[in-house]
Amino acid sequence: MPEYDRLTTLLQRFKLNVTPVQAGHAGLVIALDGEGAPKSLLFSPIGGIATNDKRIAFAAILDWDKGGNPLFQSLPDLVDCTIAQEPNAQALARLICHEAAADRCGSASVLNRLCEVLVVRILRHLMLQGHAETGLLAGLSDPRLSRAIVSMHDLPDRLWTADDLAYVAGLSLSRFSELFVEVVGETPMAYLRRWRLILARQDLISGDRVSAVAHRYGYGSTEGFSRAFRRHYGKTPIQMRREVAA
Structure with missing residues (x-):
């Protein structure tokens, strides 16, 4: 059978908007290890991530058309991904943290795109690992x-x-x-x-x-x-x- 893409149409139809916030009200959190390197990602489609980790480098609300996006509605309430051994994911997380801290012209657009890449990586991980039991994500898996x-x-x-x-x-x-x-x-x-x-x-x-x-x-x-x-x-x-x- 020909190759097919499980995510592209969903990504094209539903635009991801990112708004940096304080942790505790976030849908996406990047935490650092003791040496200042990105170590983990916390992702929640319902937001409100509560964390006591003092090494939070980035926290944001993710708006992905929650009322209409069937994929967003099928995600687990909380995803915890360790990226300490994943150089590519760490590099992406570093870039997001740097862009948010620099607050330069165009940062909002850049953060939207970088976080979309990060979310796609998380979705790929969830589908590969079969984390969803029922719903659209489970079907796509x-x-x-x-x-x-x-x-x-x-x-x-x-x-x-x-x-x-x-x-x-x-x-x-x-x-x-x-x-x-x-x-x-x-x-x-x-x-x-x-x-x-x-x-x-x-x-x-x-x-x-x-x-x-x-x-x-x-x-x-x-x-x-x-x-x-x-x-x-x-x-x-x-x-x-x-x-x-x-």
């Missing part, structure tokens, strides 16, 4: 389910069927459906509907017409799309757009 999930992410406008997705995963329909629910926590078609509505919300916020968004994601009518959107978000597309614009 599975070599069979991830092919179907990436197909949905990359081609949301395709008229996917459960049979199509099972074929992509290399599984029988019954085994695919059973495994998907067991690992991801919902049926393949339920996840596809949720993913399309997440993208639809983004497109509406960007200013796309309701009718165009409905057609883009396979809804037969604007009314049908509006009903599905309201069931998921508790408000119609027009109401949501007005709230964002207010």
